[in-house]
Structure formats: structure tokens, C-alpha cells
Amino acid sequence: MSRIAYVNGRYVPHADAAVHIEDRGYQFSDGVYEVCEVYDGHLVDETRHMKRLNRSLGELRIREPMPLKALGHVLRETVRRNRVRNGLVYIQVTRGVSRRDHPFPGDHVAPAVVVTARSIDRRKSEASAEKGIKVITVPENRWPRVDIKAVALLPNVLARQQAEDAGANEAWFVDTDGMVTEGSATNAWIVDQEGRLITRAADAGILRGITRSVVIDLCEREGIELIERPFTVEEAHRAREAFVTSATKSVMPVVQIDDAVIGNGEPGSIATNLRSLFHGQAELA
Numbered sequence: 001m002s003r004i005a006y007v008n009g010r011y012v013p014h015a016d017a018a019v020h021i022e023d024r025g026y027q028f029s030d031g032v033y034e035v036c037e038v039y040d041g042h043l044v045d046e047t048r049h050m051k052r053l054n055r056s057l058g059e060l061r062i063r064e065p066m067p068l069k070a071l072g073h074v075l076r077e078t079v080r081r082n083r084v085r086n087g088l089v090y091i092q093v094t095r096g097v098s099r100r101d102h103p104f105p106g107d108h109v110a111p112a113v114v115v116t117a118r119s120i121d122r123r124k125s126e127a128s129a130e131k132g133i134k135v136i137t138v139p140e141n142r143w144p145r146v147d148i149k150a151v152a153l154l155p156n157v158l159a160r161q162q163a164e165d166a167g168a169n170e171a172w173f174v175d176t177d178g179m180v181t182e183g184s185a186t187n188a189w190i191v192d193q194e195g196r197l198i199t200r201a202a203d204a205g206i207l208r209g210i211t212r213s214v215v216i217d218l219c220e221r222e223g224i225e226l227i228e229r230p231f232t233v234e235e236a237h238r239a240r241e242a243f244v245t246s247a248t249k250s251v252m253p254v255v256q257i258d259d260a261v262i263g264n265g266e267p268g269s270i271a272t273n274l275r276s277l278f279h280g281q282a283e284l285a
């Protein structure tokens, strides 16, 4: 089946979908994005993703390209046209097309919107969750505004490739105080020897992950103790469990961090439990 993309008001064959060479996203990475999971045909946590998109746009002073309700319709239509039951939908909004010049173009330039959707084989994700993933740690080298979900992801791309080159699946950034911030495309969590969850507070240094926020709600519901504070690499190496969260990975157990095997080298029970409960807590629309 051929894929379909939404580009600036039109649904077009994915193979032909294109933006102008002077799109400011292409020229300057001047844009923001969201990734929403599609689970059994439902959009997962659409409300929170749309709210964060709106915030990212506001922080960069990019106009809302269309009312969020209309954007919700485009997301659903893109998912439907691509027959995605399990996978993801990607939304990108840039400041639009204008002659290359650093200052913002005038108000006559409309933001550009692209939406794509693709299927992910759930059996593969489950197989990787049953095994657990490996993480390496790398120095934090991103700008301080990582709370904005900007398309400028070069440090994240390089960190992730470094992980791949090391035979791992994710890289955790470590700040100059030796504290883990987050993964290249995930939020980072550990479970200490007392069974308490620890994850960095969302006030600085990390993206305010939507999956993270749902897991926090889940901990409250299940009475799991959670401490929001930074943790060191050493603490992570000694953790009873570790895991990452993101829209595409849900709750994904981590079984190795650098050379340290976590727990007994198998996914921990808390992470596994949170993974199985996640979609019961998330908003499915």
C-alpha cells in the first residue's frame, strides 16, 4: 500500500511529498514537532501532545498553523489514509518559506505543516521490551532550551549514532555535574535499591515527556513511590532497575548502562509492570 503524507493542506503520495528549499525548517531548523503513538487505532495522549505543541510554538513565536481541533482531524485522517493501527503519527510545523535571512519573515509568511504516519510492528517492540535495551552515557552538549520540542536535533542524532556504534540502543546525556539529564529521544528513569522511582524533574534540562507525565500519574494511582530529582551516572550503574519512556518506546526496560549490568541483566519487575499498565492510564482517542 502506498503511503500518504499531509503537506500544507494537501494529502499527497509520500514519495512525492516535498517542501520548498527555502523552508526555514530546512534552512535553520526553525520549527517544532510532535510524535504521537497510535495504539490499536487510537491516538495516545493527543490532548497533552497538542498542548505541548502549542507551547513549543509559543516559545518560538511561530503562529498556530490551524486550530488544534483541525490539526487533530488531519492527524486522524493521515493515520486513516495510511491504515496505521499501531505505530506513530509525526507532526512538524516550521516558520514557513521565505528568502534565507535570519530574522523572522513578516506575518504574510504562513507556517508550514507536514504530517506523516507509519506502522510499527508491535511484536518487535514487545520482543525488545522482553530483552531490555542497552544505554551508553555521553556528555550533555545541547542548548539549554531542550524543553522546546524543536526539530534541531543534531546532538541527539550524534549521541544516538554513538550508541549504535557501541552496540547500544540509546544514549543518556550527562551534565557537567555528573547528573543524567535524559536520553537522545527518551526520558531516563532508575529504580533504587529501596524500590523508589527516580527521574529528573521536568523544570530544566529535559523535555517534558508526555509518556513521563502519564507514568507519573500511574505511579500515583498504583502507590509507587517516585522522587523527582537528578541522579548520577554512578547511581544509575548501581540501580536495581532502569528504563526509558517515550511515545514510540512506551516504557522500555534498560538492562545495561555503559559496562554496568542493571539488576540481574533482565528487565525489572517495576518497569515491566508500568509498561503493561501504561495504555490503561493513557488517553486513547
Ligand code: PDD
Pocket (backbone or CB within 6 Å): 035, 156, 182, 183, 184, 185, 186, 187, 206, 207, 208, 209, 210, 211, 212, 245, 246, 247, 248
Ligand atoms: N522523542 N526526550 C527527548 C529528547 C525526546 O526527543 C523525547 C521524544 C522524549 C520523550 O517524550 P514523549 O514521552 O513525549 O515522547 C524525551 C520522540 C519520540 C522522537 O523524537 O521521536
